[in-house]
Amino acid sequence: MGQLSLKNVVKTFGPIEVVKGVNLDVTEGEFVVFVGPSGCGKSTLLRMIAGLEHTSAGDIVIDDKRVNDLPPVERGIAMVFQSYALYPHMSVYENIAFPLRVEKAPEAVIREKVTAAAKILHLDQRLQQKPGQLSGGQRQRVAIGRAIVREPGIFLFDEPLSNLDAALRADMRIELTRLHKQLGATMIYVTHDQVEAMTMADRIVVLNGGYISQVGAPLELYHKPQNTFVAGFIGNPRMNFLPVTCKAVTDQGAVIDWQGQAVTIPVHAPANAVGQTLSLGIRPEHLRLSGGEMSLAVTPGVVEHLGQQTIAYATLKDSETGFCIVLPGDQKLDADTDVSVSFNAADCHLFDASGAALERRGTFGAAET
Amino acid sequence: MALFHNDNTPMIDRYRWWEVIAIYAGIFVFLFFMLAPFIEGFLVSLKPLAELFSTPYSFWPENGSFDAYFTMWERVPGFAWYVFNSFLISTVATVIVLLLVVPAAYAFARFDFRGMGLVLGGFLAVSMFSGAVLLIPLFRLMRTLGMLNTYWAMIVPGAAFLIPSAIWLLRTYMMRIPTELNEAAYTDGASQFYTFRRVILPIASPGIIVVAIVTFIGAYSQQFIFALTFNSKTEYMPLPIGLYAFFGKQDVVWNELMAAAFVGIAPALVIIFFLQRYLVGGLTAGAVK
Numbered sequence: 333m334g335q336l337s338l339k340n341v342v343k344t345f346g347p348i349e350v351v352k353g354v355n356l357d358v359t360e361g362e363f364v365v366f367v368g369p370s371g372c373g374k375s376t377l378l379r380m381i382a383g384l385e386h387t388s389a390g391d392i393v394i395d396d397k398r399v400n401d402l403p404p405v406e407r408g409i410a411m412v413f414q415s416y417a418l419y420p421h422m423s424v425y426e427n428i429a430f431p432l433r434v435e436k437a438p439e440a441v442i443r444e445k446v447t448a449a450a451k452i453l454h455l456d457q458r459l460q461q462k463p464g465q466l467s468g469g470q471r472q473r474v475a476i477g478r479a480i481v482r483e484p485g486i487f488l489f490d491e492p493l494s495n496l497d498a499a500l501r502a503d504m505r506i507e508l509t510r511l512h513k514q515l516g517a518t519m520i521y522v523t524h525d526q527v528e529a530m531t532m533a534d535r536i537v538v539l540n541g542g543y544i545s546q547v548g549a550p551l552e553l554y555h556k557p558q559n560t561f562v563a564g565f566i567g568n569p570r571m572n573f574l575p576v577t578c579k580a581v582t583d584q585g586a587v588i589d590w591q592g593q594a595v596t597i598p599v600h601a602p603a604n605a606v607g608q609t610l611s612l613g614i615r616p617e618h619l620r621l622s623g624g625e626m627s628l629a630v631t632p633g634v635v636e637h638l639g640q641q642t643i644a645y646a647t648l649k650d651s652e653t654g655f656c657i658v659l660p661g662d663q664k665l666d667a668d669t670d671v672s673v674s675f676n677a678a679d680c681h682l683f684d685a686s687g688a689a690l691e692r693r694g695t696f697g698a699a700e701t
Numbered sequence: 702m703a704l705f706h707n708d709n710t711p712m713i714d715r716y717r718w719w720e721v722i723a724i725y726a727g728i729f730v731f732l733f734f735m736l737a738p739f740i741e742g743f744l745v746s747l748k749p750l751a752e753l754f755s756t757p758y759s760f761w762p763e764n765g766s767f768d769a770y771f772t773m774w775e776r777v778p779g780f781a782w783y784v785f786n787s788f789l790i791s792t793v794a795t796v797i798v799l800l801l802v803v804p805a806a807y808a809f810a811r812f813d814f815r816g817m818g819l820v821l822g823g824f825l826a827v828s829m830f831s832g833a834v835l836l837i838p839l840f841r842l843m844r845t846l847g848m849l850n851t852y853w854a855m856i857v858p859g860a861a862f863l864i865p866s867a868i869w870l871l872r873t874y875m876m877r878i879p880t881e882l883n884e885a886a887y888t889d890g891a892s893q894f895y896t897f898r899r900v901i902l903p904i905a906s907p908g909i910i911v912v913a914i915v916t917f918i919g920a921y922s923q924q925f926i927f928a929l930t931f932n933s934k935t936e937y938m939p940l941p942i943g944l945y946a947f948f949g950k951q952d953v954v955w956n957e958l959m960a961a962a963f964v965g966i967a968p969a970l971v972i973i974f975f976l977q978r979y980l981v982g983g984l985t986a987g988a989v990k
Contacts (some may be wrong), residue, residue, distance in 0.1 A: 382888055383888070384884055384887070384888065403887070403890075404887060404888040404890070405888065405889065405890030409888070410888065410889075411882070411884075411888045413885060415879065415881050415988075416988070417879065417881035417882055417884065417885035417988065418885075418988055419886075419900055419904075420904060420988040421903040421904055426880075429891055429892075430886070431889035434886075434889055434890045434891045434895065435890060447752075447977070463988065478885075478889070482889070546721075657737060673854065680819050
């Protein structure tokens with residue numbers, strides 16, 4: 333229960349193709365997060381899996397059964413909406429019981445399941461209240477409770493935390509992760525918040541313009557993005573890019589040149605990369621004030637001292653190219669005063685002219701090579 | 702400085718003093734025009750007939766009494782029956798309108814179908830016709846259907862004329878109910894009808910009550926023209942015809958006529974006050990966000 337396959341799934345609204353041939357396999361019990369910018373098709377894809385949007389082409393297969401033409405209730409899914417979608421005239425108890433009442437479950441079963449769900453979600457004391465009397469977090473828990481009682485193989489979450497404030501969102505993230513462990517069900521979660529994606533997902537699916545840009549474990553995406561889009565999307569603040577020239581390709585990697593400084597970036601580079609202009613990607617948190625293999629001068633425009641870290645939004649010296657730097661919180665940095673920052677070649681990423689990554693050598697964190 | 706609350710309620714406190722005076726002056730002028738005839742009508746019902754024709758005319762009664770409210774029943778013995786007829790015709794018309802309009806408004810609010818704009822526009826267009834323009838064709842229709850001189854002659858056209866505006870009113874209300882509730886119910890396995898009955902109807906109840914009140918008042922006030930045209934039997938005559946009985950050959954018994962008018966609208970007022978208890982706002986609170 334809870335296996336999902338998307339086979340070349342397409343969704344068109346009139347002449348506009350929103351989802352452009354998506355292939356994905358989700359195994360039982362996995363927590364998969366769809367992430368991407370607004371309009372990338374992530375919510376549409378989720379609604380297609382739910383059965384709320386007609387699938388224009390391709391197959392949606394749940395537990396080896398093609399479900400394209402089945403209504404949501406026969407797909408073995410339950411959905412939690414961004415806006416909660418609670419029935420405002422019903423009590424919390426009746427809201428959670430709603431799917432069971434629809435299927436005409438015996439009263440004793442309803443009571444048992446609602447009570448169990450309420451206990452998991454810490455709603456036992458709220459069962460007689462109406463949604464209007466609850467806080468945002470409690471309402472979202474009621475919406476989750478309504479999904480739980482159906483005991484679905486797959487839970488679908490459409491940006492469930494986006495209406496909550498930052499502190500509550502952090503709490504709910506932890507609760508949802510705990511819930512996933514407790515229930516062991518497959519969960520598919522849509523968000524535009526990469527922190528949610530990174531912290532909760534077993535695998536992240538990065539969508540861009542209706543296509544899957546990359547699928548992988550959170551740290552795999554962080555350490556080995558397959559293209560500039562994923563490199564820029566995963567990681568906050570986003571990765572810096574510099575145009576560099578490939579001077580040579582050796583067994584150790586690609587030798588690049590940046591304003592007279594030559595360094596070898598440890599990547600698998602094709603021989604024909606020599607002479608090409610490549611994009612050097614360096615994450616803001618991999619920069620330091622001294623001690624790196626390569627350095628460059630920048631002019632900080634805005635400096636944010638956050639205590640834990642200092643973030644500088646700078647430009648390259650004598651250039652308009654933006655460059656972001658993240659330093660430890662105790663580092664002193666003044667706005668509008670030129671500073672030299674450096675980094676190590678091993679922390680860098682290289683992308684070819686089409687934006688595709690040259691595969692990095694080595695093992696990074698939990699990512700597989 | 703915000704002019705409106707989040708819920709678009711004007712904040713009178715935020716206006717300057719002279720703006721507040723202007724607003725209340727405007728309200729007073731409207732209220733005066735609306736209420737003055739009622740007030741004078743009520744005062745006339747309290748005056749003895751002789752006082753009504755005395756010169757100079759006195760606005761306030763000098764020998765006021767509720768005598769007319771008792772004597773009116775003797776002058777027109779069947780008056781209670783007229784009131785009952787009016788009440789019956791309006792109630793049945795309202796029930797018919799609600800039975801047809803509630804599902805129709807839901808369909809117009811929730812489903813997108815070919816020709817919907819045309820149908821809605823058509824409703825609006827036909828509701829602009831005055832009933833008087835259609836009296837002769839309607840008369841022929843009523844005669845063909847054998848409805849002349851029955852309650853239905855007043856109920857059916859009455860309901861038909863009230864349906865278009867009722868659909869527009871209720872559709873607007875239902876469109877404000879979040880569609881996510883339909884989607885949530887659908888994913889939970891509820892049928893369209895189940896969702897309509899268990900989710901939409903309870904949330905739409907304030908809108909339905911407003912439509913019921915507006916329809917009931919509309920049905921109550923439009924009976925005169927249909928009654929005169931499609932009915933010649935006294936036993937089916939509604940209140941407006943009953944009031945005519947106070948017009949004598951030579952004179953009009955004004956105080957009793959006014960008393961009868963107030964007695965006649967009493968059932969309608971009772972119904973409205975009863976329904977108003979269920980007019981509660983904020984029913985969708987907590988549904989979304």
